[in-house]
Amino acid sequence: MENPDVQVSAWMNDVREAAYNIEDCIDLFMHHVDHEPPGSVAGIKGLVRKSMRKLKKLTYRHKLANQIRQLKALVNGTYERHLKYKIDDCNPGVMHTEIDPRLPALYVEAEKLVAVEGPSEELISRFIDQEMIRFSCSAFVSVSRKPIMVNILKDLLAEIENNDRKSDKYLATRSCSERHLIERLRAHLENRRYLVVVDDIWSKSAWEQIQCALPKNFHGSRIITTTRINKVAEFCCTSNEGFVYPMKPLSNNDSKILFLKRTFVVAAECPSQLEGIMDDILHKCDGLPLAIVNIASLLASKPVSREEWERVRDSVCSAHGKEKDKELEVIDKILSLSYCDLTQPLKTCLLYLSMFPEDYIIGKYSLVWRWIAEGFVVPKHGYTLEEVGESYFNELINRNMIQQEFKFYGEAISGRVHDIVLDFIVTRSNEENFVSLLDAQNIPSQCDKIRRLYIHKKNEHAAEVSQQNKNMSHLRSLHVFGRITWMPPLLDLQILRVLYLEDCNGLKEDHLKNIGSLIHLRYLGLRNTNVKNLPIQIRKLEYLQTLDLRGSGITELPESIVHLKRLRHLVGQRLRLPDGFGNMEALQELWEINGSKSSINFGKDLQNLIQLRVLGIHFEHTYCDDGQISTALYPWRSPPRLLQKFVLQGYRDDNLPLFPKWISPLLSELTYLDFGVDQMNGRDLHMLEDEGRRTW
Structure with a gap:
């Protein structure tokens, strides 16, 4: 609701x-x-x-x-x-129907526009060719998230026919059906050169209905659509002439110009004593025009004093949990529209992003694994949970709730949340008691039960929280970033599902000594910690799905790990696996294992991992020769048919003496191979002929 x-x-x-x-x-x-x-x-x-x-x-x-x-x-x-x-x-x-907060932007004078140089005549020519300026008719309609199509078509017809909304001709359309309105519009536009702007489209179905009223002709007509959703934008460009223009953040210089024009209408210069505060505010806005305009408008109505500017800056930089000015509420209202349009699983996954610090680069796979551990990903027939979770991540990028950061061969593998969006998410999360934040500025809310706890950096409130005797028995997810000064005792966290510790320099192995009590744990992350050994109690985590040891000091895994029958993802650096690791038959990703120092039956254990999709192996030159590596991998005669990615590194400058014989057309899912080879023949080249599907 x-x-x-x-x-x-x-x-x-x-x-x-x-x-x-x-x-x-x-x-x-x-x-x-x-x-x-x-x-x-x-x-x-x-x-x-x-x-x-x-x-x-x-x-x-x-x-x-x-x-x-x-x-x-x-x-x-x-x-x-x-x-x-x-x-x-x-x-x-x-x-009560609120006024669209974007409405004033339609009536901004041309000279106040930012990021385009020159007078208004030149501005127009940048977007529309001089020959296209003269249109016989034009119209602008806004669709919104829940459109009433009859009303939109009526407004479109009124603008095309240049009718007053109070005229008899317009009032006569009240009883018209959608089909009748579409036919009238097509008849009016068929032989005319028209310009139509359709603003704020939220769904493909809405555009399908509207475009029925806009006939394609050969008179140089133009249709401009705007949307927040990338897939909808692509859908609107069905012809070869269509073009999607993604809006980009303003540059630092343009952000400053826009801010100054809105704040100081006459002088457009910032007093020297306020420049540092202005830089802080612009850094927070990160090139988002909506945020810059609203914050600048707020400052324009305030006295030009350091105290007032600092108050606004602090309000922007810590908006959650505080009463906001009306200008800042406008941003929340616009973001709320996008949030309410998400499905329930996407809303939950988006709120989970409040557990990450500002400007944090979020890896897609690690995030999806945590969503799965929390039970946010809804099973879909014919797809793995990982595939469904990745579609959630891509959809949030598609809706611009996550900013894409890095790609790998065309696939988004990481992203971050804009600071303004993060503030909105944190506020929502706090209202629903979804995540409790514990950092240098905040302590958890007074709610009796904490469901998810996020501890960031040096924590000045840790002792205070422990003295409050907060109820931690209902904790489902615990994220700790930075130096650990306090964390809840593991014995109290009986239903914990996610334990993620990153850059925790103060983390000691004693902190994990009771980890065997976390029988509901599904995700354990020890990223960039100085822990060197996993406790033997790890075998008790029978529901564990993901073990992320990247950047930690752990290289040798205990023998008890082979009892983790539900483990799906095991990632680290040059991990030494014990004999019998093939018992972990649910493994889908194994990265990166030390082939030189792992179990005696290395190849046989690999053969048992029939669900394996991603495999990375590192052979050390000091411990291997041609005979040893062949012996190690020989039993792996028939790799799992679900294998998608295989990487072999660290052996004699990354080169194998011969091309692996197990690579065959039967591996229909294989899309990425990374290894060097000294010698290949015609058969080997034949295996690589499908270059459109595979990456070598």
Whole structure:
């Protein structure tokens, strides 16, 4: 529901917390009942232990029954309030329609436009050729997210026919159907040179209906469409003449010019004592015209003093949790439109991005693995969870909620969130108790239950939080960036699903000594930490899906790791795998393993990994010769047919003596190979003939 009032928001929070509590109840019950201690003891001692476990299970089942009764009463109470206060009848969108905050931009004088030099006549010629200036008719219509197509067609017809909205001719269209309006528009435009601007298109279906009214002719007519969604823009360009122009952020110089023109209308110069504050504000806006214009307009209405400018700067740089000025609220309203248009899984995945610092480069694969661990990715028939999660990431880029940073052979592999968008996400996340932030400026909200905790850099409030006795037993995700001064005891985190520690210089192996108690853990990340050994208790993490050790000091994995039957992604640097790692049959990504120092049955273990899609192997020259590498990989005669990427590095300047015989057309999913080879024959070249599908 968009823009709910206080009453509806309270009811939505009750429903959300009830859903969380039900899931927590089930997870905690599983923790106590289904978690059997490893190993067995024979004889009388074993019989006594087994009997004690049965008694404990009866106790936990009794507690579960009581909790279910309490939760049922809670849900019934929420439902009764829903009926009593007629929540379904509360629709603020029908009672009050807000003015589009972008409307004033349509009436800006040409001389106030920024980033295009020269007078207004030259400005026009940059966008429309001089021969195209004279049109017999023109129109501008805005579609919006939930368009009423009949009204849009009426407005389009009124502008094309140059009718007054109060004229009899316009009023006569009230009873017209969509088909009748389309036919009238086509008849009027068929033999004319027209210019039509269709603004703010949100869906392909909306454009499909509108374009029916705009006939293609040979009179030099032009149609300009605007949208926030890349796929919609591409869909609008169905002909060879179509062109998508992606809007880019303003340069530093243009950002400054726009800011000064809006703030100081006459002088357009910034006092020297305010230049540093201006630079801070522009850095936060990062070339986004909407943010620059609104913040500059706010400052233009304030006294030109250092105190006022610092207050606005601090408000922009820490917008969440504070009352905002009207100019800043405009930005939130526009972002809210994009947010409300997302599907529920995409909304949840977007809110999860509030767990990352500003300007952080977010890797796609690591992020998708965490979404999967949290249960945000909805299964789709015929696709893996990873493929569905990657489509979520690409869709958020497509909708400009994530800015693409790096590509790998045309595929987006990382992105970041604009600071203004991040502030919006953090605010939403805080309102829904989705993520609690603990950094140098903020401490978690006063909510009793913390669901996800993000700890950033040196934390001055760590001791304060621990003294508040915050309830951490409901924590599902814990992200820690930077030096660790405090983190919740792992024994208290019985339903934790994601534990991500990055650049934690103060992290010690003692911090992980009770990791075996996290039986619901699905993602464990130790990026760029100085941890050198994984605890043997790692075998107890039976639901673990991802183990990310990149940048850590861990190179040798314990033998107990082979018991992780659900592990899908194991990534690190030159990892030494124990004998029997082939038992981890769910592995889809294995990167990067040390082929020189891994198990004796290296090739046989690889043969068992039939789900493998990505494999990176490093052979050290010091420990290998031609015979040893052939012996190691020989049992891998038939690699998994799902294999998509294979990289072999570090052996004799990255070269193999002969082309691998296992590469064949049967590997239909293989798209990327990276290794060197000294000698190839005609058969080998034949295997590489499909260059359009593979990258070598």
